[in-house]
Amino acid sequence: MKLSKVYEPSQYESDIYCMWEESGAFIAHPHSDKPKFSVSMPPPNETGTLSIGHALFLTLQDIMVRHARQKGKDALWLPGTDHAALPVNAIIEKQLSEEGTDKHDIGREEFLKRTKKFVGNSREVMAKQMRAMGASCDWSRFRYTLDDSLNRAVNEVFVRMYQDGLIYRGNRIVNWDPNLQTTISDDEIVYREETAKFYTLQYGPFKIGTARPETKFGDKYVVMHPDDKRYADYKHGDTFKAEWINGPITATVVKDKAVDPEFGTGVMTITPWHDHTDFEIAERHNLDKQQIIDFDGKLTDVAGEFAGMEIVEARPKIIEKLDKKGLLVSVDNDYVHNIALNDRGKGVIEPQIKLQWFVDVNKPAVDWKGQKCSLKEVMQSTVREGDIKIVPKHFEKMYFHWIDNLRDWCISRQIWWGHQIPVWYKKHETYVGVKPPEGKGWKRDEDTLDTWFSSALWTWSTLIDPKLAKNDSLGLNQLLEQSKDFQAYHPTTVMETGWDIIFFWVARMILSTTYATGQVPFKTVYLHGMVRAEDGKKMSKSRPESIIDPLHVIPKYGTDALRLALVMGVSPGNDQNWGTAKAETNRNFCNKLWNIARYIESQTDKLQPDAEPKPQTPADHWVLSKLDKAIKQIDESIENFNFSGAYFDLYHLIWDDVADWYIEAAKHNPDPAMLSYVLSTMLKLAHPFAPFVSETIWQTLKPDSNSMLIGEPWPNHVKYNAETAVEFEQIKSIVAEVRQIKTLLELKGGELRFKESKIIFDNAEIIKRLSRLDAVSSVGGGRGLMLTQTSEQSWLDIDKKMAVKLSDTLKDREKQLQKSINHLNDRLGNPSYAEKAPQSLVDETRAQLAKAEEEQLKVKNLLARL
């Protein structure tokens, strides 16, 4: 097969992927004695299609996994998807409402059926997209967060936590979304700044401020800071009568430090049912709590004549009434405050008191390294003690800060899509178990668990053998002990994910996994940044043009170009902007590699990757030295998660060293064996980054019919003669200087003369070719323009008249050299430099000085003769 002139990715990509997949190259082998390398793919939500952000994580993980395989490891990359309870639920409910019905009409069973159909479609699309990205994950181990075996794990953990007293049910204030009719966790809240009216109301002898008069009906406590001198006359527990919205009330004075004396009048009334801070104050002082707003967002009977009204409708009317009663003191129209919204669906959050399930993060009930710790303490310990490394490191601070402020985790959700809570009730009895209780009359808890409760188990629940999970006689520990994948691949090697879900997911995996398995979920967390639109702004659905769909990029530029663009110039944790210019650059790079292969194909029709290279010329030794260095550097960079650094080295190795120098030099007298070696090494190095083009080339030139690049080992170090390699550096600098002079003088052809130079003599043809000279010839004595940047004696045959044109350039060069010489002299003249700097550096500086002085002398002589 012949390589076509231009690389057209779409012609090859899907065939190549099929070939890999069918060959079993992606499949992990827990029984093999190779060292293990395992990565759990963060399961994308089954809500539609993959974004460019998914393309980024697929690329980075694929690079690590392919590299690990090449390094002789048994690599498991376990793919999967997430049921994404809240977003999916929201989508289905929206569909239902568009059809003029709702979930209660159709019932739980029908609702779940419908949902399953939706996510099923979505899963197929997403798996196709992952394949299109070249993701070399083990499809035979594909998992879904609602799989039976994962459900088993969820129930086991819930039950055990309940038995350990880590899970409890209680009336607590929760974030209630009246739109979606469910609670959400603190982390799912987003805030939006809004300008609203701020009312000051007369409340007995006090003036109180509020932006929410509709919550004030039941207010019968007035709170102030205990040290506030303005209110020293009022004692904690004092009562007074006051006229209020719906008639006279009796109010009680409460002193609490939660009140900020600087804000407003320093006095406030509280609504414990609908505010976190007020709830805490009420708990501290054992105060009454009363519901003012119901779960649909309407006012309750407490509101009297306003009962049943929506908040927006009631607010102005309440103010009107207060005003008539003379209780409205003032209105500030420019009050700026934040309102809480549900991140999913953007419904306004109304805090409510509800009976919910919580995970206690402070109770010391976890055995960790021989001590009883709280979940919080274990989470802190794993990172502090280095059991888990976070890359980049600065996210550790964010992580610790989050844990410090962590409250008990509300895990129950009032939606139907998800893992139903394994709790049953009968009158006053409660049963908690993996299996339903015996006997009649039990009713299961209607709620489901927070999606993150099941995602938190992902690194290991996916490794439980699904067959074993069906066996109810086994406990969780036995399931783990007998699951071969768990034994082989847990803890996983790396968790690669976005920093935006460090709290949602990463922290919770650490929490649940340490508790349930006694192991950390992963040894290293690598956090990548977000892919943003070209203008640096977030891609968002409100600006559809800002969203980049990987499936639109791939046909135009190729998957490899997309992958390389996502890796190029990106550092851990930093966001990147997506621009098509990057895709173009990297498409060109793929084409470069392709064309190198085309040239080499013209010299040899088969690669011999295992043949020891036999370098002859300085160019051979030099290119081997470059390859050797690149093998080491790229390897190290990938292992240190420096993906852009690895690609930088690869890019310049292939484009600069091999294409621009080695191949051009080799054309003089091509050595098929050397070219074959150089190409196969480059393909191996390129493979993790650009798997498709590298494999396509390999398949064309492969040594035998079964060979696949994906199964080739990472290249070994190569032997070369360093001194011979350096000779080529001399050749390069001669060529560079000749090219420079020729361009400046607009010279065509020309002759280079040399005296007593073995290097030039041996490589005359190469120098002639690369510098596009007419001749390179040996002479007895110098004539023409002397080259200054090489120690070889050589002259470009130019008459004096032409050389004069160079005088300005030479003068500049002379000045530059003088500056450099002064600089180096200063440095060496400083006694503490010689004393304190390492010897090798001092030697290097001396050598530089000598070189600069030699060149300066030559330049001066030249100038003198012009």
Add this chain to the structure above:
RNA sequence: GGGUGAUUAGCUCAGUUGGCUAGAGCAUCUCGUUUACACCGAGGGGGUCGGGGGUUCGAGUCCCUCAUCACCCACCA
């Protein structure tokens, strides 16, 4: 209010424990269609590394401080 990150060429960004005259890609200018590649080659221009201090023989890199931008956390009635 608390915290983190960023600030390097016209643009987008690398720069690993401090150590050659600070780099890349794109853009720009000059020349060039020589059979691997115009998705190309050769050469050039362009930066007092956000400002100011400090530590050091030596600072883009470490410390302090200020400024601007981005983000995270908390959230005040």
